[in-house]
Amino acid sequence: xxxxxxxxxxxxxxxxxxxxxxxxxxxxxxxxxxxxxxxxxxxxxxxxxxxxxxxxxxxxxxxxxxxxxxxxxxxxxxxxxxxxxxxxxxxxxxxxxxxxxxxxxxxxxxxxxxxxxxxxxxxxxxxxxxxxxxxxxxxxxxxxxxxxxxxxxxxxxxxxxxxxxxxxxxxxxxxxxxxxxxxxxxxxxxxxxxxxxxxxxxxxxxxxxxxxxxxxxxxxxxxxxxxxxxxxxxxxxxxxxxxxxxxxxxxxxxxxxxxxxxxxxxxxxxxxxxxxxxxxxxxxxxxxxxxxxxxxxxxxxxxxxxxxxxxxxxxxxxxxxxxxxxxxxxxxxxxxxxxxxxxxxxxxxxxxxxxxxxxxxxxxxxxxxxxxxxxxxxxxxxxxxxxxxxxxxxxxxxxxxxxxxxxxxxxxxxxxxxxxxxxxxxxxxxxxxxxxxxxxxxxxxxxxxxxxxxxxxxxxxxxxxxxxxxxxxxxxxxxxxxx
Amino acid sequence: xxxxxxxxxxxxxxxxxxxxxxxxxxxxxxxxxxxxxxxxxxxxxxxxxxxxxxxxxxxxxxxxxxxxxxxxxxxxxxxxxxxxxxxxxxxxxxxxxxxxxxxxxxxxxxxxxxxxxxxxxxxxxxxxxxxxxxxxxxxxxxxxxxxxxxxxxxxxxxxxxxxxxxxxxxxxxxxxxxxxxxxxxxx
Numbered sequence: 050x051x052x053x054x055x056x057x058x059x060x061x062x063x064x065x066x067x068x069x070x071x072x073x074x075x076x077x078x079x080x081x082x083x084x085x086x087x088x089x090x091x092x093x094x095x096x097x098x099x100x101x102x103x104x105x106x107x108x109x110x111x112x113x114x115x116x117x118x119x120x121x122x123x124x125x126x127x128x129x130x131x132x133x134x135x136x137x138x139x140x141x142x143x144x145x146x147x148x149x150x151x152x153x154x155x156x157x158x159x160x161x162x163x164x165x166x167x168x169x170x171x172x173x174x175x176x177x178x179x180x181x182x183x184x185x186x187x188x189x190x191x192x193x194x195x196x197x198x199x200x201x202x203x204x205x206x207x208x209x210x211x212x213x214x215x216x217x218x219x220x221x222x223x224x225x226x227x228x229x230x231x232x233x234x235x236x237x238x239x240x241x242x243x244x245x246x247x248x249x250x251x252x253x254x255x256x257x258x259x260x261x262x263x264x265x266x267x268x269x270x271x272x273x274x275x276x277x278x279x280x281x282x283x284x285x286x287x288x289x290x291x292x293x294x295x296x297x298x299x300x301x302x303x304x305x306x307x308x309x310x311x312x313x314x315x316x317x318x319x320x321x322x323x324x325x326x327x328x329x330x331x332x333x334x335x336x337x338x339x340x341x342x343x344x345x346x347x348x349x350x351x352x353x354x355x356x357x358x359x360x361x362x363x364x365x366x367x368x369x370x371x372x373x374x375x376x377x378x379x380x381x382x383x384x385x386x387x388x389x390x391x392x393x394x395x396x397x398x399x400x401x402x403x404x405x406x407x408x409x410x411x412x413x414x415x416x417x418x419x420x421x422x423x424x425x426x427x428x429x430x431x432x433x434x435x436x437x438x439x440x441x442x443x444x445x446x447x448x449x450x451x452x453x454x455x456x457x458x459x460x461x462x463x464x465x466x467x468x469x470x471x472x473x474x475x476x477x478x479x480x481x482x483x484x485x486x487x488x489x490x491x492x493x494x495x496x497x498x499x500x501x502x503x504x505x506x507x508x509x510x511x512x513x514x515x516x517x518x519x520x521x522x523x524x525x526x527x528x529x530x531x532x
Numbered sequence: 533x534x535x536x537x538x539x540x541x542x543x544x545x546x547x548x549x550x551x552x553x554x555x556x557x558x559x560x561x562x563x564x565x566x567x568x569x570x571x572x573x574x575x576x577x578x579x580x581x582x583x584x585x586x587x588x589x590x591x592x593x594x595x596x597x598x599x600x601x602x603x604x605x606x607x608x609x610x611x612x613x614x615x616x617x618x619x620x621x622x623x624x625x626x627x628x629x630x631x632x633x634x635x636x637x638x639x640x641x642x643x644x645x646x647x648x649x650x651x652x653x654x655x656x657x658x659x660x661x662x663x664x665x666x667x668x669x670x671x672x673x674x675x676x677x678x679x680x681x682x683x684x685x686x687x688x689x690x691x692x693x694x695x696x697x698x699x700x701x702x703x704x705x706x707x708x709x710x711x712x713x714x715x716x717x718x719x
Contacts, residue, residue, distance in 0.1 A: 055675075062653055066657070175691070277697045353682075
């Protein structure tokens with residue numbers, strides 16, 4: 050069957066699939082249960098001048114060197130709603146505030162964001178570890194707009210995502226904030242809109258503190274990045290001078306709007322001219338991710354609306370290094386799934402309850418550990434659940450999911466299926482929950498090991514297999530049972 | 533404006549129906565067409581033709597949901613337009629999507645090409661049902677709407693990298709699924 054035919058056949062899909070894909074917004078799922086009827090209000094929030102005007106903080110809080118929060122009332126421009134505006138008073142370029150529509154039926158522009166003190170913070174990156182980056186607790190984003198929201202009004206703390214947010218140690222909170230996820234990841238949010246930038250240094254030094262804080266520089270080709278090949282290289286110390294020169298030019302260059310970069314005939318977007326991804330691994334664990342385009346254009350991955358152009362000589366020096374790879378060493382990029390599995394296995398509280406055995410043919414599809422998070426500090430104070438999800442690549446209707454949680458855990462992380470005690474574990478009992486001729490529904494059973502439940506949820510698993518899974522729960526569970 | 537009100541305008545033969553349709557769904561329609569054609573002017577013409585198509589079919593049609601109805605018209609017209617111009621241009625998102633699928637589908641014509649498109653759609657539908665909602669959306673945004681990774685990432689709230697990894701895995705799964713359903717795929 051040809052790809053052409055496949056794409057044609059997609060045209061015969063039922064409307065429900067198209068509708069779902071057209072309207073889907075991943076980051077809003079979490080709040081759908083909370084907002085209930087409020088969602089029906091379908092209010093439109095314009096994160097724009099209306100909001101910015103309400104900000105007394107702007108005049109009193111320390112601001113970021115030459116960049117400033119965009120203020121329509123001061124800019125004197127009226128082209129703000131039509132797109133990007135060139136400000137007259139700084140000579141730089143202005144990225145206008147996002148127009149964020151909550152309740153928009155199409156939701157094509159929805160992204161993970163929240164509003165705080167007149168600025169709109171948009172998700173930039175996710176770190177596996179917080180490495181002491183979490184600073185002061187600054188507030189709690191509510192993650193919704195409710196029916197009392199005035200139309201076109203600015204609502205502090207509203208947005209498409211919710212949760213406690215914090216300053217990021219070493220970074221200006223006007224630029225970067227963070228949220229701690231239940232799974233231990235640190236989500237970084239940056240204010241990448243409603244700002245005016247003139248020189249690269251306003252972003253790369255004043256905000257990202259690039260110079261003097263780099264631990265390593267890595268890169269990969271566009272093809273490697275696009276196809277997830279992870280063919281990534283680390284530059285050796287021989288390249289230090291070239292990198293320093295590159296950063297110097299990055300800082301000195303003037304910003305221009307990415308959509309104003311001249312394109313050759315037949316090229317419809319700057320993305321088509323992308324050639325490399327450059328990663329500055331910072332000493333604090335953060336990564337400053339740059340995208341390199343043909344003809345010396347460079348964008349920060351968190352702010353793709355603006356770019357700088359590196360002079361030809363310095364650009365060519367860097368390109369030579371990247372293309373020849375003579376002063377670079379291949380680095381292994383850890384598989385995110387393996388990182389997660391390791392986190393689960395080494396978890397001091399529930400990791401000891403992970404079954405040692407999984408059925409032949411089943412491959413780990415997903416592993417996650419969920420923590421209890423202290424709201425004030427963002428610290429992990431305990432483990433709430435471990436989840437391991439297995440699929441059979443050869444038998445797509447065979448599935449197994451293991452969840453481990455405490456007996457007193459309720460709600461999202463608690464086990465809600467049937468439970469038996471460890472000493473009742475035998476093939477006959479399990480067969481009641483995993484019958485030989487299963488219907489279309491999934492089967493499930495939890496086994497209690499003291500105050501911990503190991504739950505198995507699956508499809509097309511026989512009782513013997515499930516018994517073997519439970520019997521492979523390691524010795525720590527046995528100790529827990531006896532105590 | 534609610535879909536049913538727009539439909540009522542169509543039934544009343546009010547040209548305001550087209551304006552409201554464009555106001556509500558114009559952006560997604562133009563984006564879809566542009567993804568396939570890679571040419572803004574062609575895309576604009578296709579969307580306008582799709583509006584005319586909607587005007588000519590409503591009534592008697594009373595589509596619900598309206599969004600998928602208009603998107604299907606736009607997609608069909610855009611694909612037809614692309615085929616007329618294929619020789620001249622090979623740089624749209626559609627071509628990129630085709631190229632990606634070549635890895636898991638055989639590109640040469642086979643007996644399976646005689647398989648009715650609706651029968652094939654049934655197999656694809658079963659495959660989509662086996663995916664999580666998020667993965668299903670990612671897959672359809674890529675191969676139905678022809679969105680770029682960047683656009684998909686923005687919509688589902690993931691990084692482009694994650695979207696790219698997900699698509700690789702979904703395509704692998706698709707390959708197995710098609711093999712299990714005796715549909716020829718590349719080796």
